[in-house]
Amino acid sequence: MTIEDREEAYLVTHALAKDTLSKIRDVETEQVAFRKGLVKLGRICGYEIIDGAMDTEYVAIETPMAETTGERVKGLDDVVIINVLRAATPFVEGLLKAFPRAKQGVISAGRDEEAGMNEDGEFPITVDYVKLPEIRETDTVIVADPMLATGSTMCAVLDYVLADADPENLFVLSAVSAPDGLLRVGEAVPEADLLTVAIDDHLDENGFIVPGLGDAGDRAFRTK
Secondary structure (H helix, E strand, C coil): CCEEECCCCEEECCHHHHHHHHHHHCCCCCHHHHHHHHHHHHHHHHHHHHHHHCCEEEEEEECCCCEEEEEEECCCCCEEEEEEECCCHHHHHHHHHHCCCCEEEEEEEEECCCCCCCCCCCCCEEEEEEECCCCCCCCEEEEECCEECCCHHHHHHHHHHCCCCCCCEEEEEEEEECHHHHHHHHHHCCCCEEEEEEECCEECCCCCEECCCCCHHHHHHCCC
């Protein structure tokens, strides 16, 4: 299994995940390649969740030649993926390749850049739209956002996700995370498993991850 427990988070160490992340970090990677990279990274992370956190069961099957025993993953129909708009859209596209029958929810949430980061390292968060499916106790819930910086947005999102739900398995999935954000989300929602491909060095004075990969939404959608 290529997931390591780093105390503050679980780290995806799959070689292809690290290779893909390195490519999308590159400032020379243009929009189409960046989006495709996020899709690929989402798919890899989805497979890692299946391998590392989901049980299998033995089943009787009949091949064209004989009866035999096979093994299938349990719970693939009991997955809920929450898309934190807008940057997570290509990331979620990749997750859906691993979980094609997942229920989907969307939450449009973003920090107020003009207000700036307060002395506690938090931003005021605006939530514009929420549409969530029913979340059952037995569901595996994956809340996806490629960047976990201060953790302010993710904490606001999780408030909505957990308002009327208490899922058995809850993952906060990111491509790149800052230690500050991991600490904040981990303290606010200790029941969540934080899963990321990279834990970066620090946040700059504007709350951006360093070295990071820039603004994932702007790079994916060619906006400023």
